Amino acid sequence: MVACTQEGALFSELADQVEQPLIAPLRFVNIREVAGWTQEAKTSGPKIAALLALADIPEAEPVPVVNYESRGRLLIIGAGSQAIPWAAKLSSSLDVSVLCTEPGDLPLTRGYPIYTGGITKRDGYLGNFSVSWDLQNPIDPEMCTRCGACVEACPEQAIDLSFPIDLNKCKSHRACVTTCASIGAIGFDRKERDRHSEFDLILDLRADPKMRMSQTPQGYFAPGTDPLEQALAVNQLSEMVVEFEKPKYFAYNEKICAHGRNGKVGCSACIDVCSTGAIGSIFKNGQGSVEVNPNLGMGCGACATTCPSGAMRYNYPSVSHQGKEVKTLVSAFTAAAKKLNQAIAPQLTFAYLKSWHAND
Incomplete structure (x- = not known):
């Protein structure tokens, strides 16, 4: 086992050149990034021993996995003046759609779908977002051809090149409806105003996205109206066209859950803390029971910590595996420290926390 990953390629090449085969395959462990050697170089021996002993423990027992698949279907939400320029830049690499919550000049070419309205529902996660909105304006931008005939026909100049109708100016002449009759993009009496679609990624440029959770799902970016934050979020979008899996971090036993009985709600600790x-x-x-969406759970363990009945428990790594890691750290550090006649408690705590920081 080599405590260096930087030169892994070199060591592997040298191992292939030796005449006699190695007793066991080479293993490379990165402890440099988690140990903080500069300040404690002379006393770091026990810490090194503890981290290497931890690295030598077999992997935790496998648990069920949760799958994600993102094909790059991106919805950009926000004012048209901000959302449409970003859409123009991203449309060549991602499957872009735009939902304008405030008017903005629409491009003359229809290179990607543009919707208008207000969000009524939004939930999901990376690769499986579900968004619903209400088409609030008489002009449906998906049907509009941008011909501009309605702009010229409107006697109150209630329509401009962003193609919403300013209902405060509109006097119900309906000249725009007559002009657009062959297309049918304008409807003041439209009954079906609800719209719905599925997306893999969301870029929310609104100043107040009004998220109901403090930690947003993977694939959802809400940089607000700051151009720099928007640019940083956009840089991450290209990396989110992926397919991967993660462990299912929790295990839930409905039989001992104290959430509810006889139609009455009891404990809701895990719901409140998530x-x-x-x-x-x-x-x-x-x-009564609780339902957990494994794609939204990030493995923080707060639900298991607050559950009073043990119905919700942390599943990966298991309690027994964590106990084995703690025991290994303590044994290795104590043995090395005794050989060097070093104080044990402060550095042991440091090595333990550093190792877990690396895992996180």
Whole structure:
């Protein structure tokens, strides 16, 4: 086992050139990034021993996994003046759609879908976002051809090149409706105003996205109206066309859950503490339980920590595996420290926290 990953390629090449085969395959462990050697170089021996012993422990037992698949279907939400320029830049690399919550001049070419309206529902996660909105203006930008005939026909100049109708100026002449009759993009009496679609990624440029959770889902970026923050978020979008899996971090035992009985809600500790909004309440036949969306759970363990009955527990790594890691750290550090006659407690705590910081 070599405690250096930087020169892994060199060591592997040298190992292939030796005449006699190695007793065991080479393993490379990066402890440099987590140990902070500069200040404690002379006393870091026990810490090195503890981290290497931890690295030698077999991987935790596998658990069920959660899958993500993002194909690059991006929805940009915000004022047209900000959303449309970003859409023009990203449309060559991503499958872009725009939802304008405030008017902005529409491009003459229809290179990507542009919608208008107000968000009524938004939930989901990377690769599986569901968004609903209300088409509030009489002009449907998806049907509009940008011919400009309605702009010329309107006697009150209530329509401009952003193609919403300013209802404060409109006097109900309906000349625009007559002009657009062959296209049908304008409808003051439109009954079906609800719109819905699915996306893989969301770039929310509104000043106040009004998220119900403090930790947003993977694939959802809300940089606000700051151009720099928007640029940083956009740089990450190209990396989110991916397919990967992660462990299912939790295990839930409904039989011992104290959430509800006989139609009455009892404990809701896990629901209240979840920062990602992954946990919800369900009642069936008078029996209450919680429902966890594993794609939203990020493995922080807060739900397991607050659960009073043990119905929700942290599943990866398991309690027994964590106990084995702690025991290994303590044993290795103590043995090395005794050989060097060093104080044990302060550095042991430091090595332990540093190792877990690396895992996180």
